[in-house]
Amino acid sequence: MNFTSPPYLTQNVSVQRIMLKVLAALVPAIAAYVYLVGPVILVQIGIASVACLLAEAALLKLRDKPLALFLGDGSALVTAWLIALSFPPLAPWWLVVVGSLFAIVIAKHLYGGLGQNPFNPAMIAFAVCIVSFPALMSQWPPVDMGAGVGEQLALVFGHAPRIDAMNGATPLDALKTALKLGEGHTSVGTIMADAAVFGRVAGRGWEWVAAAYLFGGLWLWQQKVISWHAPLSFIAGMAVLAGSLWLWDPQQFASPLFHLFSGGTLLGAFFIVTDPVSGCTTPKGKLIFGGLAGALAYVIRVFGGYPDGVAFAVLLLNIGVPLIDLYTQPAIFGMKGRKP
Amino acid sequence: MFQLFKFKGGVKPETNKAVSVTAPIAIAPLPAQLIVPLHQSIGGMPRPLVKAGERVLKGQRIGDPDKWISAAVHAPTSGTVVSVEERIASHPSGLPTLSVVLEPDGRDEWMERAPLDYASLEPERVRERLRDFGVVGLGGAVFPSHAKLVAAKAVPMEELVINGAECEPFMTCDDMLMRERAEEIVRGVGIFRDLLAPKRVLIGIEDNKPEALAAMRAAVQIVGENFEVVAVPTRYPAGGAKQLIRVLTGKEVPASTRSPEMGVQCFNVATAYTAWRAIAHGEPVLSRIVTLTGNVEQPRNWEVLLGTPLRDLIALGQPKADTTGYVMGGPMMGFEMPSLEAPIVKATNCIIAASPTLFPPPAPEMPCIRCGACAQACPHELQPFELYWFARARNFGKTQEYNIFDCIECGCCSYVCPSHIPLVQYFRFAKSEIWAREREKNQADAAKARFEFRNEREEREKAEKAERLAKAAAAKAAAAKPASEGVSAQSVAVTDNTAATLDPEAIKKATIAAAMERAKRQRESVQPKNTEGLTAAQSEEIAEIEARRTPLQKPTDQGEENSAPAIEK
Numbered sequence A: 001m002n003f004t005s006p007p008y009l010t011q012n013v014s015v016q017r018i019m020l021k022v023l024a025a026l027v028p029a030i031a032a033y034v035y036l037v038g039p040v041i042l043v044q045i046g047i048a049s050v051a052c053l054l055a056e057a058a059l060l061k062l063r064d065k066p067l068a069l070f071l072g073d074g075s076a077l078v079t080a081w082l083i084a085l086s087f088p089p090l091a092p093w094w095l096v097v098v099g100s101l102f103a104i105v106i107a108k109h110l111y112g113g114l115g116q117n118p119f120n121p122a123m124i125a126f127a128v129c130i131v132s133f134p135a136l137m138s139q140w141p142p143v144d145m146g147a148g149v150g151e152q153l154a155l156v157f158g159h160a161p162r163i164d165a166m167n168g169a170t171p172l173d174a175l176k177t178a179l180k181l182g183e184g185h186t187s188v189g190t191i192m193a194d195a196a197v198f199g200r201v202a203g204r205g206w207e208w209v210a211a212a213y214l215f216g217g218l219w220l221w222q223q224k225v226i227s228w229h230a231p232l233s234f235i236a237g238m239a240v241l242a243g244s245l246w247l248w249d250p251q252q253f254a255s256p257l258f259h260l261f262s263g264g265t266l267l268g269a270f271f272i273v274t275d276p277v278s279g280c281t282t283p284k285g286k287l288i289f290g291g292l293a294g295a296l297a298y299v300i301r302v303f304g305g306y307p308d309g310v311a312f313a314v315l316l317l318n319i320g321v322p323l324i325d326l327y328t329q330p331a332i333f334g335m336k337g338r339k340p
Numbered sequence B: 001m002f003q004l005f006k007f008k009g010g011v012k013p014e015t016n017k018a019v020s021v022t023a024p025i026a027i028a029p030l031p032a033q034l035i036v037p038l039h040q041s042i043g044g045m046p047r048p049l050v051k052a053g054e055r056v057l058k059g060q061r062i063g064d065p066d067k068w069i070s071a072a073v074h075a076p077t078s079g080t081v082v083s084v085e086e087r088i089a090s091h092p093s094g095l096p097t098l099s100v101v102l103e104p105d106g107r108d109e110w111m112e113r114a115p116l117d118y119a120s121l122e123p124e125r126v127r128e129r130l131r132d133f134g135v136v137g138l139g140g141a142v143f144p145s146h147a148k149l150v151a152a153k154a155v156p157m158e159e160l161v162i163n164g165a166e167c168e169p170f171m172t173c174d175d176m177l178m179r180e181r182a183e184e185i186v187r188g189v190g191i192f193r194d195l196l197a198p199k200r201v202l203i204g205i206e207d208n209k210p211e212a213l214a215a216m217r218a219a220v221q222i223v224g225e226n227f228e229v230v231a232v233p234t235r236y237p238a239g240g241a242k243q244l245i246r247v248l249t250g251k252e253v254p255a256s257t258r259s260p261e262m263g264v265q266c267f268n269v270a271t272a273y274t275a276w277r278a279i280a281h282g283e284p285v286l287s288r289i290v291t292l293t294g295n296v297e298q299p300r301n302w303e304v305l306l307g308t309p310l311r312d313l314i315a316l317g318q319p320k321a322d323t324t325g326y327v328m329g330g331p332m333m334g335f336e337m338p339s340l341e342a343p344i345v346k347a348t349n350c351i352i353a354a355s356p357t358l359f360p361p362p363a364p365e366m367p368c369i370r371c372g373a374c375a376q377a378c379p380h381e382l383q384p385f386e387l388y389w390f391a392r393a394r395n396f397g398k399t400q401e402y403n404i405f406d407c408i409e410c411g412c413c414s415y416v417c418p419s420h421i422p423l424v425q426y427f428r429f430a431k432s433e434i435w436a437r438e439r440e441k442n443q444a445d446a447a448k449a450r451f452e453f454r455n456e457r458e459e460r461e462k463a464e465k466a467e468r469l470a471k472a473a474a475a476k477a478a479a480a481k482p483a484s485e486g487v488s489a490q491s492v493a494v495t496d497n498t499a500a501t502l503d504p505e506a507i508k509k510a511t512i513a514a515a516m517e518r519a520k521r522q523r524e525s526v527q528p529k530n531t532e533g534l535t536a537a538q539s540e541e542i543a544e545i546e547a548r549r550t551p552l553q554k555p556t557d558q559g560e561e562n563s564a565p566a567i568e569k
Helices: A015-036 A040-062 A067-071 A075-086 A093-111 A121-132 A134-138 A149-156 A171-182 A188-192 A206-222 A229-248 A256-260 A265-272 A283-303 A310-327 B123-132 B173-196 B210-223 B241-249 B269-280 B310-317 B373-377 B384-392 B396-401 B412-416 B423-480 B489-501 B504-525 B536-568
Strands: B034-037 B061-064 B079-088 B096-104 B159-163 B200-206 B228-232 B264-268 B287-294 B300-305 B325-328 B350-354
Touching: A015 A040, A015 A075, A015 A206, A015 A265, A040 A067, A040 A075, A040 A093, A040 A149, A075 A093, A075 A121, A075 A265, A093 A121, A121 A134, A121 A310, A171 A188, A171 A283, A206 A265, A229 A256, A229 A265, A229 A283, A256 A265, A265 A283, A265 A310, A283 A310, B034 B079, B123 B173, B123 B269, B159 B173, B159 B241, B159 B269, B173 B200, B173 B210, B173 B264, B173 B269, B173 B287, B200 B210, B200 B241, B210 B228, B228 B241, B241 B264, B264 B269, B269 B287, B287 B310, B300 B310, B310 B350, B373 B384, B373 B412, B384 B396, B384 B423, B396 B423, B412 B423
Parallel strands: B159 B200, B159 B264, B200 B228, B287 B350
Antiparallel strands: B034 B096, B079 B096, B287 B300, B325 B350
């Protein structure tokens, strides 16, 4: 008669359930994607998922870990979906595969697998690919490019030439380039009047994908999978910086709302900086981590050379996580206001 | 409206209490044999007072408290002592512990019971009574109650908290005791109140026990006390002493502080009940209420004689066929009983028959994903995942930096962990490793100190000897030419003086005397070993030998005393 150690009761929770909830929270954004761009995103998600699961399986085998247990935990799928959603939807299949392999093999398993990676694997995939293949990673289609499913798939699988018309810049990039070309003679307002690229507050169509991330993220918060600290401070960090510069010179700087609904802001706020493994764990630490990442993402996307800055900002802040956590340990029971 | 405070963290597991409160408390029948461990409380190991073959009466003291933090143990019924020997303990280790095995004679014949009019007594006498009547914390921690009934010198006692929260799932022994014997509990609380003189007395009961709340309120009315009976929100571990103190008073008592230093003290309701029985009825703690529940046909509460083997108790509940074991305590902090022969002790508040359906085997352990659920659930606001990390890496220094000794092992972290990590096990491991290392270090330090002291002493003695020899030589030289004209009279006097003290005979005597004094001191300072946990027979034998030895030792002692003044010059 020897069963286990106390407590003998446990809550019905598991890593798998957490990961499945994260996947479920991504569904609204995927639906928006499918509606706006087309079912090609589902193909990309499929490619990333297969690549990630195969890489995961191979590495688990090499590391002599139980395959079913770890493949079933859903963490590789979360990485895969985040990669597919952060890459351009018409990126060639091999680019998605390269990103996936890098994320799983290098960023995850070489550091010890689930729970051990100091960097967010999906953001590593994005960073590696945008540094190595900047052109391919910058080509974002306009939402109604008029290409059929067949044409899109041909692009993804490399059977069709990558026509320029199909490969526009992201709204963020478009704005930045136009402002730069205008050399101070043009204004944000004039540029954003281009209804082909811009919508109500940000990129036409893309703002709806962003809104879907927000919706999914709020659901995750309601489900207590994530806490409010990192998303809120991430959004605040970006909004405060964007807002200050916008108030200072609205001609040259887009509104905070534009920035919140552009690029990877809301995906980052609810699905990236909330990654428990690579992010901060203390409440104060999460606030610092999120706030700095949001501000840094803004600086990189507005003043830097890349179309967006979320990935780099998060990765740079990942480096600081142990330090931030160390200095933000909360006071324990009975020791508040006392010297430990 | 009474102002309640909140404690952070905590969990809300299924309480499973309803099944065991339908029937009133029943008296468990007398078993064929009782195995009464002598060590049933925190602190010193009581010394056995009986030996095999002796007849004892119900309530007769069979174990004498050892030092202040300890409590007496008594014969739960009348009968014959079969043996005083090591028997399996009701402890997860299953190690043996010195126990009095008693064969009841069925007559249940009481010793003389003397009620105590405690109002006319000094508090110290009342505390001694509680110690000698075996009153200890019956919430499960079994800390001797008398030792907690002392207010801090510098801090006035503000609140006396009485714990009827009973937050562990399945457990209903305190609930039933409050329903059925509320008045005696309240009177027992009165004793504690008189000893501690707090400004307020607060009785905290989780709000899932409306009957107990009503019974206690009624009893407070009847007895005519001004105790406040407060319903506290049901959330595990609201019944932890520190959590209940927090909820009722807003005070957070840190791990490093004793609660009286913050003007508050806490006792369990069952403890108050036994204190009243001890004072007002002269009855020592011989039995306790035990919830027998879980995978049994007849879950209910039993008043069980201490020492009743588990086998006899569980038979009363009729365990179902798929029962795999028995948990003592609640499902959150309890442990699996090592054997059916292990006895019911003062700490046994609940026995849960376990089955795979009731307590499913844990899912496979996954790596920690640092989700922080454990930190949110921790009532002491620790960072369990960090502690886990360091414990696993055997980085015990770091675990202490992250306050591992503030962990109360309530199990909330393990309960919520999505990776199914047995966190509490890691923390227990780390704590025991730290204790082991500290012991080793202390031993090493003591050995080093002894070594250094000896070296120093040898050096000193060598130097002293050299000095003495040199002086003696000088004295000899001075004596050889006493009329050395160049030397002043004063210096001659000094040398003469030295020579007189350094009379070789006197030196020798003094050295011997000093050595004997040292030896004596050493003998006195060394505690006799292997005298803990002896049987009565062994103690007797030792006493005889001591008696034989005393006359032999006397002359030597006297000799030492006679020569002692020699070194006092």
